[in-house]
Amino acid sequence: MKLFDVYPLFDVNIVRGKGCHVWDEQGNEYLDLYGGHAVISIGHAHPHYVECISRQVSTLGFYSNSVINSLQQQLAERLGKVCGYEDYSLFLINSGAEANENALKLASFHTGRTRVISFNKAFHGRTSLAVEATDNPKIIAPINANGHITYLPLNDIDAMKAELAKGDVCAVIIEGIQGVGGIQIPHDDFLYALRKACSEHGTILILDEIQSGYGRTGKFFAHQYSGIRPDIITVAKGIGNGFPMAGVLISPMFKPVYGQLGTTFGGNHLACSAALAVLDIFEQEHLIENAAKVGSYLLQQLKQIEGIKDVRGKGLMIGLEFEKPIKELRLRLLHEQHVFTGASGTNVLRLLPPLCLNLAEADEFLNKLRAVLM
């Protein structure tokens, strides 16, 4: 059997990682400004993480959601405290798309409605409703195109108010910062107006913090820069530092119903031990503060480099927009400078490094970027 060929691959076989570096099978070292697509939060192969997972798998890797799992309870308590949503409840699943799928289901059970507002350039995942709410017709199969979604321009307060005033919208789903869409940031006044309009019209506000959450922007959630509180928040990526896991944070206004949501693998013992180890390291190494500090240094330095059309982002979620396509620039960064970066569309280079990136590594990246731009 061969692999189903859906990924355009870089010709590099990464076999090992440590902190913000990875190595290929020939022993070449790379600086990781991509974090395996925003997934690596605490750094590769952190010894405490390795120890916690190893201990857990040798004790109990998995049992089902039909018995008490005290690791889930510990995770809910600690996550609630660190992210500032102690009064919310946690539902655990395995991937970002699944988190959004469950968030939208909950919103629909609660409101009895079926219409959803999403935004131009949004990305919410590749399953049923998540992909329907994703603004990319190429990945929406005919079976997913069920007419639930209205797309609006991001930050257009009048358009948003007019649509919500119709009174039949189940949920609005919005990213804390759009990642795939090119590091587009919702404005604070837009988020205030959105929060207000959702409350007025009985619409559920879902913040997709799958890429922008878990400390990446220098606050636990990107929306916390605006001070609004959504009804549902979805998280994934950094939660398990590569162990597949995701969560839905649910406001107390939702009442749980036995059997309404469920999963086989979600919240298993091994995943919870990974997520608890991640939170230990967040606390011990002050990674959210580090993301804020190193991120603002990078943003400030990048803004001084000539040849970049626009630099935007918060913390360690940064987009560099260029006048022309960046495909070759990205390849040169990888093959000549040994730096992994991400991309959004054709012209935006996307930086999503592990949150432990230090100032020396930021400088190393800046020098390598300057070298390819010369």
Ligand SMILES: Cc1ncc(COP(=O)(O)O)c(C=O)c1O
């Ligand atoms: C904002 C956002 N939502 C949802 C997803 C989907 O997550 P997953 O690939 O884990 O299903 C992603 C993945 O890139 C994302 O960036």
